[in-house]
Amino acid sequence: MLTLKQSRRLQSLIIGALAWAIAAVIFFPIFWMVLTSLKTEIDAFATPPQFIFTPTLENYLHINERSDYFAFAWNSVLISVSATLLCMCLAVPAAYSMAFFETRHTKRTLLWMLSTKMLPPVGVLVPIYLLAKQFGLLDSRLALIIIYTLINLPIIVWMVYTYFKDIPVDILEAARLDGATTWQEIVRVLLPIARGGLASTMLLSLILCWNEAFWSLNLTSSAAAPLTALVASYSSPEGLFWAKLSAVSTLACAPILIFGWISQKQLVRGLSFGAVK
């Protein structure tokens, strides 16, 4: 017979083991990608898959020789950061008005905004391609910045809206009584309070922009091509390519992974912000 203390300990042990197991399953694809990137092509294709092999860095050397990684990475950084900032500039005022000056149309507007996410992107490929051509924006970073801003806007407005909803209106009213203008109210009071939530929203937007592959593959060719285009260029119709593809994928997700790691504290705080009411 277990005592209460023992049974609690057992319970937490099981939950802990389960959490680790789930984490391992979720992490496995990334682990496997990194592992494959250190194999030779023939080892990468081996059946059954090999866990023990002689590691090699030749895939990374090959990528370094063949492509200008930093040019692609620079495009990714520039496009993701600009799109995220632009998106936040539009989302914060929109969410502010919806959260604090709610009308009877607000809920419907929110839902309607989200509905644009329900259209498959390929459905508008030709019109957008033609527009980009018309404005001379094919293979330009600006085209991707505009498109990423617009496709992420609904989800970002939603997130910012939910964070703002958790802030008591009284605080803003107090500021207004003290004579704050709308601008001061947002910049001095609202944004500092919602800092955690905004940081995690920005991080999510960054990740979404960083990994977006449909528009970046279709609208860029060389000058504005981000890392997703670099990854796609390593798939091959005739010839073994898994190890090189894994190496280039590792290089492509490394910057955002490291950035995510550094801002983990903000992210967790932001995601759990407002979780308990």
Added chain:
Amino acid sequence: MNNSIKALVAASCLSLTVVAQGAETLTIATVNNSDMIRMQRLAKTFEEQNPDIRLKWVVLEENVLRQRLTTDIATQGGQFDVLTIGMYEAALWGEKGWLEPMTELPADYDLDDVFPSVREGLSAKGTLYALPFYAEASITYYRKDLFEQAGLEMPEQPTWEQMAEFADKLHQPDKGVYGLCLRGKAGWGENMALITTLANAYGARWFDEQWQPEFTGSEWKNALNFYVDNMKKYGPPGASSNGFNENLALFNSGKCAQWVDASVAGSFVTDTSQSKVADSVGFTFAPTQVTDKGASWLYSWALAIPTSSKSKDAAKTFSAWATSKAYAELVAEKDGVANVPPGTRASTYSDAYMQAAPFAKVTLDSLKKADPANPSAKPVPYVGIQLVTIPEFQAIGTSVGKLFAAALTGQMQPEQALQAAQQSTAREMKRAGYPK
């Protein structure tokens, strides 16, 4: 102070325009395979010889490339100046007026040196629309060591039935060796390429002279039954998900006794850095059965210029350079003669090349025999050996490929698959308005 800044800005703007005007930039869309990557590396020589032309490369996955090129050409986007396309696209897009005709080539290009079958495959109504970079046939790869151990001898021209007999004797799944590896992954360019050549060898054809599909005929039935039976008996596990790369990996790791696929694999299976069986690979012709017509396929990756390109002359200069004899000599000099892009020019097949590449003779003879206009024992209304050069074929070929893959996994009987293929193809062809 202010004025000097203005002057500086103006001067730098001016110098930028001068630079921009000085060099013409070509954007080249291509796929990732070893010959193309080599071209990208060696193109520095071209830039040195032509200082007024700069090259930019866009490497894409084959299907993404096809989608991008179609979008760009259809909308006249003008994103690309040189396209890497296959025989299927060259003929169809050329006919539609999307590609520049390849006329007025440099005097030393020597178009007559290019194999007639390859040239015709890249032409529509007698006009050449793309310059071949490399071409491939399908050939048979086998393990000489296993054949010797079993006391077998591979004839120069095997039949499919013989291949099955050999497979029976060589199949040792407990030792990790499978008798016969063939493509099984569904797709018009995947399993259907192989199955169509197999069916051609059995005397089958895709359409009769009135564009009626012939899947319910005895030829297709024999061919598909052979394919399904023998792949189930002697194929590797999970054969229905194997395409070129998967079979290449199996063969290179010593798991296939026999494999029929693209001749381009010759350089991979003999490369000691990626093949465990490099020293014991034998090469022979693709199997025949009742006929040798259409038993080996013909495919070529070629360079074409879209009509939307803004630098057509420079694009032609580059395309001609990359497919010239001079380029072949450059590759031979820098990377060795065995790495010269195969299958396009008679002059490539020098004595030195034949010695360096043991698969060269089989490839050369297969390419010479290939005749896309007469792919079957019976007359056909279409052009193409392992494919039918009509715009509808991508969709039709892939849906038939799915049915045949289902027959291979046992979800369907071969007869059912053929019946369904007949129905769906007949419906699609009727909808598309054939016979035209």
